[in-house]
Amino acid sequence: MNRTFSTPEPIVLHTELGAGQVTVHATDTTETTIEVTGKLAEETRVEQDGRTISVIAPKQRGTSIFGSNGLRVTATVPTGSDLSTVLGSADLAVTGRVGDCSLRSGSGDVTLERAQLVEVTAGSGDVRIEHIEHDLSSKSGSGDLVVGVLGGDSQVVSGSGDLTVSRSVGRLSAKTGSGTIRIEESGEEVSATGASGDLHIRLARRGAIQARTASGDVTVGVLAGVPVWTDLNTVSGTVRSELESLGEPAEDQDYVELRTRTVSGDVHVRHVPAPQDRQAAHQPG
Structure with a gap:
């Protein structure tokens, strides 16, 4: 037809x-x-x-x-x-490039190149989106969610699926059971809650980061030169901090407010160089 x-x-x-x-x-x-x-x-x-x-x-x-x-x-x-x-x-x-997307899927996979706004409910299928210009709302069972760029605010709820984000521009709220949350670069607030899954943020530039998990590990890298206020807690795990002592942020200077709560998971926080500095450091002299 x-x-x-x-x-x-x-x-x-x-x-x-x-x-x-x-x-x-x-x-x-x-x-x-x-x-x-x-x-x-x-x-x-x-x-x-x-x-x-x-x-x-x-x-x-x-x-x-x-x-x-x-x-x-x-x-x-x-x-x-x-x-x-x-x-x-x-x-x-x-x-x-499409506009607003309201997607319901059971076990099928979803792949989008570029969308303005996305609301997706999925069962066991994986969801992959290269670029979302504005907000994302996602609920899934066991499927994974992979996003290149999140341009707006995002709310993600998952049972056992993993969340992977290359760059989050707005506020990101993620809740998962046994899934792992990986964020390559965050620009604003991040609130992550899990049971046994790990939380990894490779590069945080500014804003508040809250990570709560039971047995998962928490790893956060903060942009070098950005002051960090920390409240790091674990019951039976270990806390390792490689943050520079930078004192109070200057007026209008970006800073990160970092809070973690784990039961048996480990916490590791550190300052990391800017992306271009990391790339240059790996180039042969």
């Missing part, structure tokens, strides 16, 4: 699919094209209502949409279009 719609402006693409694959290409176009292939392609509803184009797979007799046979949906939409999905085990792959 192939359908084409005249869409000179960004649209809302809503997709409901049990098993299979959803591929979305956001590009500079004035038309939206939908291609559906698979056993039940001709029974799939593809319709437009205002600026919303819906692709809804047929329900299996006696089951919900999550039991439908595998289908492949390929959509080309205008840049900046919003996405809404209800997926079972189907995977979602999105290229180009």
Whole structure:
């Protein structure tokens, strides 16, 4: 099945699919094209209502949409279009820049290149997003979440999945059971709570950092030259600090307020050089 719609402006693409694959290409176009292939392609509803184009797979007799046979949906939409999905085990792959995303997925994987705002609820599938311009809200069971750039504030709740962030610009709140939280670079506040998972922040530039975990380890690197106020506590673990003594921050100077609470986990904090300094240090002389 192939359908084409005249869409000179960004649209809302809503997709409901049990098993299979959803591929979305956001590009500079004035038309939206939908291609559906698979056993039940001709029974799939593809319709437009205002600026919303819906692709809804047929329900299996006696089951919900999550039991439908595998289908492949390929959509080309205008840049900046919003996405809404209800997926079972189907995977979602999105290229180009999209707008606001409201995504529900069971066991399928989700991959986004660039989005304005993302709200995602996932079961056991992994979620990978290269760049989120504004806020993120994520809830997952056992799937991992990997994000390149978080441009706004973020709230992440996970059961056993890991969280990996290359750079967080805004405030980040993360709660996980047994998952590990890894943040390469944080720019503002970080609040992380875990049970047995570890927390690693490679480079913190400013703001308040709170880390609470039971048996996990906490490792935090603070940008060299940035003053740090610390409150580090562990019951049976060890605390190791390699922070420079820099005194009170000057007026308008960035500083980090670091609080950690662990039961049996270890705590290690230190000052680290700026990224370009680290790269230069590894270059051959």
